[in-house]
Amino acid sequence: MKVLVVGNGGREHALAWKLGQSPKVTEVFVAPGNAGTAIEATNVDIAATDVDDLVQFAKQHAIDLTVVGPEAPLVLGLVDALEEAGLRVFGPTAAAAELEGSKVFCKNLLHTADIPTADYRTFRNADDASRYIKDKYSEPTDQVPVVVKADGLAAGKGVIVCETRSDALQAIDRIAGQKEFGEAGNELIIEEKLIGQEASVLAITDGETIISLPAAQDHKPAYDGDTGPNTGGMGAYCPTPIVDEAMFAKIESDVLVPVVHAMKRARKPFKGVLYAGLMLTAAGPKVLEFNVRFGDPECQPLLMRLKSDLFDVLVAAADGKLSEIEPLEWDDRPSLCVVMASEGYPGSYEKGRVITGLEDAAEVEDVKVFHAGTTTVDGNVVNAGGRVLGVTAIGNTISAAKLKAYTAVQKIRWPGAWCRKDISDKALG
Template identity: 45%
Template sequence: MKVLVIGGGGREHAIVRALRRSPQAPQVFCSPGNAGIARDADPLEGADDPAAIKAAGIELVVIGPEAPLVAGFADACTDAGLLVFGPSKAAARLEGSKAHAKGVMAAAGVPTAGHAVVSGVAEGLAAIDRYPAVIKADGLAAGKGVVIAQDDAEARAALSEMLEDKRFGDVPVVIEEFLEGEELSLLALCDGESALPLAPARDYKRIGEGDTGPNTGGMGAYSPVEGAGAALIEQVRQTILQPVVEELGRQGTPFHGVLYAGLMLTAQGPKVLEFNVRFGDPETQAVLPRLRSDLLDLMLRTTRPGGLEGATLSWDDRAAVTVVLASRGYPQSSSSGDVIKFGGVPRGIEVTHAGTAERDGAIVTAGGRVLNVTALGDDVRTARAAAYAAADVIDFDGKTLRRDIAA
């Protein structure tokens, strides 16, 4: 089978690697890919045209990033007669609009933070009754459209940037109550009728150690998570994942693909912080290396209603820790063209590429998040030590990383 993975980041590299482990031995293509993905998948030209994809003999299209999903690329591929792993444009609004997601959760009875949708700075300040308060741009923001304001001054600055400067486009802002507890990421495969949770993970969104500084797309992750056992996962499935899948079905927008629930484990139970409609990044880099089931088979099952019925998942008992190496200036900016020296990365370490390119035979930086270093170990502590040991033998000018992932 010929499979095309759309995207060019660390998440897509992890997906490509997992697909290549399938016993079905698919031929894996990528677009646009990056310097690392190009070593594990064949590049495909014209991959923005579903007809060209079909003509190339591709049977399954796996859409990695959120932007093409929200733009409706899955629908165009389906119309061209291709199987697609990823939701329709209508279903992808769950990530494309935070206000819409809140409406779906309300209709499904899913626990989440209280909120208000505002379109002006004064209206936004009036909607905040206590600090800290969470301020989110309604549209896509690559993980950077969230500010946790500690006072009026921070709130006013965030609202002005989002609503007046329109940093994330001409969209409203969602004001949310600040939830306290431990965060958890849970991804679930969905076939339009049911949700099948994957192994839980925890990611680190802030740029600085101790969760300081601005939000990023993610600086690291680990899986499994202590305290997030089978009982909690089933609770989340029953009270959050399955109700949302069923509500989207009732609305005539059945969800096929992977549903990401960003959760806060509060004293009142799990509550939703956000939904994504694709694999999380960098959670995917920590979760998929532990998956021993056939990812290709699972993806194909999601394309047909009820296809996941009877499906079971097999996992490596070891823990995985992923450390992100970013370029200088991230997340406000990024540097490109810096030569990456990989040193002697030990065997068994999975280095997935996020923002890289090849220039004159060398691998160079080409984005904010550059590489993901993932190690497996008998426990999180062992995996963490191995991941950082490998990260330390990789070098490039301006290399930035957090030292407290999975600490």
């Protein structure tokens, strides 16, 4: 069986690595891939958003399963185009991908389905949004605990957490005034800031059957102690002890099942990975956002622990036969991923800096280095993105996994490389 993985991040490297372990898979292609996927699969020089060329490649090479990694090609309709060509693909249609592609659509669906989430207001321009903040918070010194979100896709950066009126007005201007995130800011949401710890619960569904994956905890803010701007994710670990069995069951019954039913009622049946980003508040879990694909970096520690054949699971989901597969098997040991980033991320950064120590890091027991923003120049691996590597380890305890991951991190060098030092400390605390 031939598999095509679409994307070039750490998530796609992890998917290609895991799918390649299946005895049924004879060849894995990754489009466009990175320096890491080039070692374990065959990279294809086609952009993840080039729908026509991807469909043509899948047809020409008789691809048995296409797995779409990032959100952009899902929103563009890559799944629809592959299905129209008679090809098997894992992922949601463009209509279903609106659950991530439009935060306004997502919030309205949550409200209609009575799924717990933060109170919110939507706006179509900066003037109306600014007037709302000024009217509600009359004094410039007022504390304004809100979150301002761009409606569309913004690579994980279109969410700005505010504490003061000035913060909120500045966030509105960045998103809807200056259009810092482009057309993603054509609409925006202002919602209450929820208090608690974040958790990620992912599920694989064929639109009927839902298979929930172990809960993980991502680290979105750039710096230690959850400070600094939001990023695409600076590290994650799995499972997280903050989601016990009772909490997990509540998330399934109050969040995952209702949203699958709500999407079906909206005539946008959902097939693929349903990712619930949650805040565990004093009033119970509330949805921060939904993503429609594997999280990055949650995907890396999840797949490190998965013992079942991922190819079988994704084929069953694509074919509408998830109810027929055996329960998933997991390594009991926890896993942890530390993201190493380029200097300047999540802002601007320089590319082309040579990365050393990858071989030494790979020799650390129970460690896998997943490439994200990397490429090869003159035989050297260099940084080509903001989040560059996902150093992932598995251990008997979270502490053991953390030690292994950071031991490997210390062996990797390039000018300006950095990472958070506190991934998983919430669990250890």
